[in-house]
Amino acid sequence: MSFGDPNNPYGPPQQQPQQPAPGYGYPQQTPPQQPGYGYPAAPPLGQQGYGQPGYGGYQGGPFSMPGNVKAARVMLFVIAGFQVIGAILFALSAVAIHAAKNDEELQNNVDFQQLADYSAGALWAFTAIVLGWGIFAIVLGAKFGSGGSGLRITTLVFAIITAVLGIYPFIVIGLVHTTLAVLIAVFVGKSDGAAWFNRSKYPAGHQ
CATH class of the missing domain: 1.10.287 (Helix Hairpins)
Known part of the structure; x- marks a missing residue:
């Protein structure tokens, strides 16, 4: 019986190589973290939100309307409101002139009748233009x-x-x-x- 035979079951046990303890010359390595199944890794905080695809539904621009643009939109609606008021005033003026044409004292005044016809026609034209400009402002703001x-x-x-x-x-x-x-x-x-x-x-x- 020989103790030098490596296949001898009664021989001395073979020595295993010793691993160096962590913290003594060899830094302990941590295995890389694996992303969880079913959850994509989140982008860095500086890349989330503004202008990034997949966050908010749009690419290459702000997700919500800036405050200045919102203010411009409200001002368009305000202008539209003033246009409607102006159209009403022009229409009332045209109606008043038309009523004056039917006055018995002025029906025989040819100059007044011609001026009234011209003025009423111009006022109705202004009414249409002013109202159309207001509708145009509403359409712009709505879009x-x-x-x-x-x-x-x-x-x-x-x-x-x-x-x-x-x-x-x-x-x-x-x-x-x-x-x-x-x-x-x-x-x-x-x-x-x-x-x-x-x-x-x-x-x-x-x-």
């Missing part, structure tokens, strides 16, 4: 939630024309329109306004 760069340009043109008309010829009654129109142009023309109207309208992954 702020889904409109793109074309709507932004149209709103800027609308605001510029409204501001100019408020200065001349309706300077007395158009100062409020001018002020609101200038603010609309500024708010829509700013960088956050451009980001809102130029954002992608399709959900993430939609082709």
Whole structure:
């Protein structure tokens, strides 16, 4: 019987190599963490939310309407309200002139009848234009939630024309329109306004 035979069951047990204890020259390694099944790894905090696909449904733009754009939208509705009031005043003036034409004392006055016809016709035309401009403002404001760069340009043109008309010829009654129109142009023309109207309208992954 030989103790040197490695196959001898009665021989001395073989020595196993000793592993170095952690903390003595060899740092203890932690196995990498595996993501849980069924739950994708969350992106870094700085990448969540604004402009990232898959978070909020849109890519390349803000998820909610910026405050300046909301303010411009409200101002469009305010202008529309003033337009409706103006249309009512023009219509009432046209009705009053038409009633004056039927006055017995003025029916034989040819000059007045011609002036009344012209004035009533002009007032009804102004009524239609003013009311149409107000409806246009409502349509623009209603499309702020889904409109793109074309709507932004149209709103800027609308605001510029409204501001100019408020200065001349309706300077007395158009100062409020001018002020609101200038603010609309500024708010829509700013960088956050451009980001809102130029954002992608399709959900993430939609082709």
